[in-house]
Amino acid sequence: MTTPRPPRRPDVTTVEIVGGIEKRDLFLVDHDPAWAGRFTEHERRIRDALGPAAVQVEHIGSTSVPGLAAKPILDVLVTVEDITAEEDYLAPLLAAGYVLRVREPAHRLVRTPGRDVHVHVLEVGAPAAEDYLLFRDRLRSHPDERELYEQTKRDLVDQDWSDMNAYADAKTDVIAGIKDRARSAGAPEEPA
Structure with a gap:
């Protein structure tokens, strides 16, 4: 097992929402099997932009769950070795056409200009990354x-x-309960 490298610099300590608060119409649509293909396109785009800096690229959120109605916004998890080393991932993601939306401690979010894909960047081993997958x-x-x-x-x-x-935020208690039950059950089972 390798020891993680120390961060290159201290992480940010505040939450920066680029462009400020946005009020958007929220709606759910039935699961679309095409979402998996769209994820594959963005995974390729991200891996091409980041190379080995993208340790993990995963489809997360409701669009990653067959049979689940969702807002038609894909969520992607990207893990990197050092969240403070923005030069390794942020500039390449911006050059690949994503735009910065959120910079906060231990998390960066970039999205497509059309706001239909959100890319969450976290460090390898971050509890939040593990929670998304759980x-x-x-x-x-x-x-x-x-x-x-x-x-x-x-x-x-x-x-x-x-x-x-x-x-x-209004979904927090339900999400926490689902994650608690998953942790209590142990290793994930095969999809039903």
Whole structure:
């Protein structure tokens, strides 16, 4: 086992939302099998831009779960060795056509100009990265959890939210419960 390298510099300590708060219309659509192909296109684009700096590129979020209704926004997880070494990943992602949306401690978010793909950049081994995968895999393998999460989203999506973050925050307790049950169950099962 290799020891992680120390960060090149201290990480940011504040949350910067480039462009400020955005109010967007939120809606769910039925799962679209084409989302997997769109992810593959963005995975290739990201790997071409970052080379070995992209340790892991994973399709996460609701669009990664067959059978789950979702906002038609793909979420992609990219892990890098050092989140503070933005020169290794941020400039190449911007050159590949993504735009910076969020810079916050331990997390960067870039997205497409059309705002239909969000790329979350985290460090290898970050608890948040592991949580994204744990949650995705639990929803893929447990139809009851998938139904609970979809119903929660349907109950919330029609409410008036100041921005997408407020909508996401409203799902926190349900998401935490699903992740807790996944941790209690141990290793992920094969998708149902």
